[in-house]
Amino acid sequence: MPVLRAGSPHRSYSPHRRSRSLATVAGILVALLSLLLGLPGAAGAAAPQRAPEPTHPGHEWAGSEIAKHEGTAAVRAPRPSSAASVEGVDVSSHNGNVAWSTLWNSGVRFAYAKATESASYTNPYFAQQYNGSYQAGMIRGAYHFATPDTSSGATQANYFVDHGGGWSKDGKTLPGALDMEYNPYGSTCYGLSAAGLVNWMKDWFATYKARTGRDAVLYTSTAWWKQCTGNSSAFGSVNPLWLPRYGSSVGELPAGWDFHTIWQYTSSGATVGDHNRFNGSMDRLKALANG
Numbered sequence: 001m002p003v004l005r006a007g008s009p010h011r012s013y014s015p016h017r018r019s020r021s022l023a024t025v026a027g028i029l030v031a032l033l034s035l036l037l038g039l040p041g042a043a044g045a046a047a048p049q050r051a052p053e054p055t056h057p058g059h060e061w062a063g064s065e066i067a068k069h070e071g072t073a074a075v076r077a078p079r080p081s082s083a084a085s086v087e088g089v090d091v092s093s094h095n096g097n098v099a100w101s102t103l104w105n106s107g108v109r110f111a112y113a114k115a116t117e118s119a120s121y122t123n124p125y126f127a128q129q130y131n132g133s134y135q136a137g138m139i140r141g142a143y144h145f146a147t148p149d150t151s152s153g154a155t156q157a158n159y160f161v162d163h164g165g166g167w168s169k170d171g172k173t174l175p176g177a178l179d180m181e182y183n184p185y186g187s188t189c190y191g192l193s194a195a196g197l198v199n200w201m202k203d204w205f206a207t208y209k210a211r212t213g214r215d216a217v218l219y220t221s222t223a224w225w226k227q228c229t230g231n232s233s234a235f236g237s238v239n240p241l242w243l244p245r246y247g248s249s250v251g252e253l254p255a256g257w258d259f260h261t262i263w264q265y266t267s268s269g270a271t272v273g274d275h276n277r278f279n280g281s282m283d284r285l286k287a288l289a290n291g
Contacts, residue, residue: 051149053120054185062090062114062143063274065182066221066244067267086110086278086285090143090264093123095272100136103271108138110278110285112177112242115142115164118150122163130164134172139289141174143219146204147183149190153203158211167212167291174289177217177242178204181224189228198232205239214291217242217261225254232256240288242276261288 087107091098092114103111113129116122123129126142133140144160165176180201183190189197201218208216218235219242225231236256244264245251253260262276269275278285 050151051147051186051191053150054118054147062092062112062145062177062179062219062242063181063244063264063267065184066224067246069182070221070223071246084279084281086280086282088112088138088262088276088278089269089272090114090274090276091125091129091272093125095129096125097128098125098132099271100132100138103133104136104138106270108275109282110139110141110174110276112141112143112174112276113164114145114179115176116156116160117145118147119155119159120150126164139172139174139285141177141217143177143179143217145179146201147185147190148192148197148200149183149186153200153205154207157204157207161208161211165208167214169290171286171290175214175216175240175291176208176212177219178208180218180220181244188224192228194228194230194232197229198234201235205235215239219244219264220254221245222252222254 086109088110089103089108090112100111111129111133113126113133114123115126115130130140130142142160142165144156144165146156160176167173167175178201180197182188192200205216208214215238218239221244231254233256236254236258240261241253241257241259242262242264243250243253243260246264246266250260250263250265260279262278264274264276266275267273278288
């Protein structure tokens, strides 16, 4: 037993007092941990807030926002004077069931159909559009309307591939395309910095290539690209450029590209509205399809 000195108070051991002390220490540690986890970049910090899923994806297609923000020219692009051009179209759910034989008879030889938007929408007319153009004899491809504020690039690329955006080396299937344009649901650049958007696209393109073996096509306008990516040159050496400009020439290209691959030259063409020209001969278009 411990020896008590004269005059010293007797301090008895109390398990309740020790429990209260431990609880106090534990509470302080929990508070500190919560504070640390709330700091930017801290391990275990909450994921960034995502925007809600698109509310009217059936109203959006390649160029729907380009026309609203950049306008359409009164002068149509002249018919090409050489064989180094191939006529094409792009379609989405707003076109419904497409008269592919009519387009084929008018000289259209390739088509892109919208397959998906974000990671929640699939075009209800996609089968008729994608398979119908193929059956008419056209080279066809699928595109994805991007919403970088709703989910990651990888998530949306996987959703696209899983819902019609795949690729096969059959000589009649073009690589998938990523549609990057003005945000129909909020801030023009989806609330992301230029670096944030570039990284989102890198994530999408890398995932698509891992899934299909192909480098996807990029659809974008020069004006949007300058405003939202700082005119990044990160993709010009790899991803073919599909450029919308409704006028007599393709105009200025975004940084990184020396030439365009596809030009969307009008949004008011015959039968479906959006018409395109491939920048090359039919042999070169087939080469793009074959990879």
